[in-house]
Amino acid sequence: MRIVALAGGIGGARFLRGLQAAAPEAEITVIGNTGDDISLFGLRVCPDLDTVMYTLGGGINEEQGWGRAGETFAVKEELGAYGVGPGWFGLGDRDFATHIVRTQMLEAGYKLSAVTEALCDRWKPGVRLIPMTDDQVETHVVVDDPERGRRAIHFQEWWVRLRASVPAESIAAVGAEDAKPAPGVLAAIGDADVVLLPPSNPVVSVGTILAVPGVRDAVAAKTVVGVSPIIGGAPVRGMADACLTAIGVETSARAVAEYYGADLLDGWLVDEADAGVEVDGIEVRSRPLLMSDPDATAAIAGAALDLARELAAGAAGTAGAAGEDAR
Amino acid sequence: MRIVALAGGIGGARFLRGLQAAAPEAEITVIGNTGDDISLFGLRVCPDLDTVMYTLGGGINEEQGWGRAGETFAVKEELGAYGVGPGWFGLGDRDFATHIVRTQMLEAGYKLSAVTEALCDRWKPGVRLIPMTDDQVETHVVVDDPERGRRAIHFQEWWVRLRASVPAESIAAVGAEDAKPAPGVLAAIGDADVVLLPPSNPVVSVGTILAVPGVRDAVAAKTVVGVSPIIGGAPVRGMADACLTAIGVETSARAVAEYYGADLLDGWLVDEADAGVEVDGIEVRSRPLLMSDPDATAAIAGAALDLARELAAGAAGTAGAAGEDAR
Incomplete structure (x- = not known):
């Protein structure tokens, strides 16, 4: 079974680990968000790609969900001693090496997709991890900074430094409309039996990937099942509500499904707290969605796959045998 | 009193600390060697400048004489885990930040001299530290590598990886002849009362600084006292003999003075083991030269200054009052 997942950072990475447990024989390709990439200290940092790579490769700091296990911060402390910032972005020594x-x-001329593949040679995440694009896309946020007035800032500055405490007036994936999907992205989607949307941030993670020209159409042509990142009107984790509010979308499981759209989504998993939610043109199922431990997470991923198989079989007119073939 | 010193790494830095103790009121400008600078992992590393900066700024690993005190090596270990080398150059986490x-x-367009000044804003070495040039000069060594044949390698590869165990057939400061002295270098020398040559490597440290067009002539016009890096036919520390042999100079206190030349040197301090050495046109004095502790080192620096004052006074025809004015 060939699965493509569009993933952001922490939530996406944890879901993917559950997916690997639920479908150990599947060929999984992960299209990673690069919209929150940032250049710091002259170095290119790809937080979402690294979170997926470290999580699936066994190097993640499990407790915080990002960064390396056993991390130290000598470089960052020293940069601070030189007065060189920003200090608000937590780069550890091990992470610096990446x-x-x-x-x-990159400076030698390799594309980000090739670089990511080389980094994964070490981490062996068990999935094929491809950045959504080799072109630079950076999510910027317009805020009315109480101290500095209205200005556009990098997503990371809003998200990490300001903890999204200042409302975003708008969010834009700068460069997305001119970006090309990285090599392998469209082919992987085209070859996929199922495309999954993990409970990543629907705006700045999955939404940014879908904004790369060609990706949304390719995904929409497949059987697509999403897992709601919103439970009972609040994000499962993180501050997705701040992003949804910025683009005028209600923070609810239903509204996120409508934001993705029935042209894209075939199935939508919502939490039991949202049981009864209906969305025109989308098959909605409810079940516990808290990724509280690996088993619970694997069960969620398995349920998403089951729904996808059921929908695919239904679409193919062979609904009777659905649901058990690849597990 | 205005003093200029031409310094390499460990030996030069220790001498400079002694000089500060011997002449606490003096304005000291250090012209630092950049010929052993190297780009590693996409980062520009200036070993000699950093050794001076860390030593005089209180950040040095006292035992090994280079690198940072309390250093850790997480970044280097991680780079090794990615298979990215070289592993033979010992860059620590704190050092990486520098x-x-x-x-x-540099990538923002600042010159190395401005960068060095900015780094020294933190370290406050108590001297003005100027790289010999803002242009790239790299010392290369031609070796007949048993495994890879005759080839030119970076000085650091010969010095650190091979520990100078393969004879150098030749040593060249590539780029030196087209280099310009960094801003402030010639002015500092011109304004100096004394120029000192610490017991740094006479070939790849002091020799490289003198190879920058204009520097040697400017230095030669001043009262110049050197401290022999050779005691009784062997280097005080390091492997200066391998460098001297490569350029056809005997490893002796006398031969190094002759290599510098009577046009350059006015006075030359040799160790007691070399008492009786005479060099035409150079005033040679013998005293203990082992920089075994800070007091011994300060006494050596003080003796160099005393000799310089004596020679300067003699040149001015006022030898009677020499030696005590600025201490």
Whole structure:
């Protein structure tokens, strides 16, 4: 079974680990969001790609969900001693090495997709991890900063430094409309039996990937099942509500499904708290969605796959045998 | 009193600390060697400048004489885990931060001299530290590598990886002849009362600084006292003999003085083991030269200054009052 998942950072990575447990024989391709990539200290940092790579490769700091296990912060402390910032972005020493290798390869002319593949040679995440694009796309947020007035800031500054405490007036994936999908992205989607949308941020993670020209159409042509990142009107984790509010979408499981659209989504998993939600043109199922431990997460991923198989079989007119073939 | 010193790495830095103790009121300008600078992992590393900066700024690993005190090596270990080398150059986490700041400033268009000044804003070495040039000069060594044949390698590869175990057939400061002295270098020398040559490597440290067009002539016009890096036919530390042999100079206190030349040197301090050495046109004095502790080192620096004052006074025809004015 060939599965494509569009993933952001922490939530996406945890879901993917559950997916691997639920479908150990599947060929999984992960299209990673690069809209929150940022250049810091002259180094190119790809938080979402790294979170997926570290999580699936066994190097993640499990407790915080990002960054490396056993991390130290000597470089960051020293940069601070030189007065060189920003200090609000938590780059650890082990993590720095990843960014040094990436930056060196990018400067040597390798594309981000090739760099990511090289980094994964070490981490062996068990999935094929492809950045959504090799072109630079950076999510910027317009805020009315109480101290500095209305200005556009990098998503990371809003998200990490300001903890999204200042409302976003708008959010834009700068460069997305001119970006091309990275090599392999459209082919992987085209070859997929199922496309899954993990409970990543629907605006700045999955939404940014879908904004790369060609990706949304390719995904929409497949059987697509999403897992709601919103439970009972609040994000499962993170501050997705701040992003949804910025683009005028209600923070609810139903509204997110409508935001993705019935042209894209075939199935939508919502939490039991949202049982009864209906969305025109989308098959909605409810079940517990808290990724509280690996088993619970694997069960959620398995349920998403089951729904996808059921929908695919239904679409193919062979609904009777659905649901058990690949597990 | 205005003093200029031409310094390499460990030996030069220790001598400079002694000089500060011997002449606490003096204005000291250090012209630092950049010929052993190297780009590693996309970062510009300036070993000699950093050794001076860390030593005089209180950040040095006292035992090994280079690198940072309390250093850790997480970044290097991680780079190794990615298979990214070289592993033979010992960059620690704290040290990495220096190179990250430097590289970022260089890429922003700042010259190395301005970068060095910015780094010294933190370290406050108590001297003005200027790289010999803002242009790239790299010392290369031709070796007949048993495994890879005759080839030119970066000085650091010969010095650090091979520990100078393969004879150098030749040593060249590539780029030196087209380099310009960094801003402030010639002015500092011109304004100096005394120029000192610490017991740094006479070939790849002091020799490289003198190879920058204009520097040697400016120095030669001043009262110049050197401290022999050779005691009784062997280097005080390091492997200066391998460098001297490569350029056909005997490893002796006398031969190094002759290599510098009577046009350059006015006075030359040799160790007691070399008492009786005479060099035409150069005033040679013998005293203990082992920089075994800070007091011994300060006494050596003080003796160099005393000799310089004596020679300067003699040149001015006022030898009677020499030696005590500025201490």
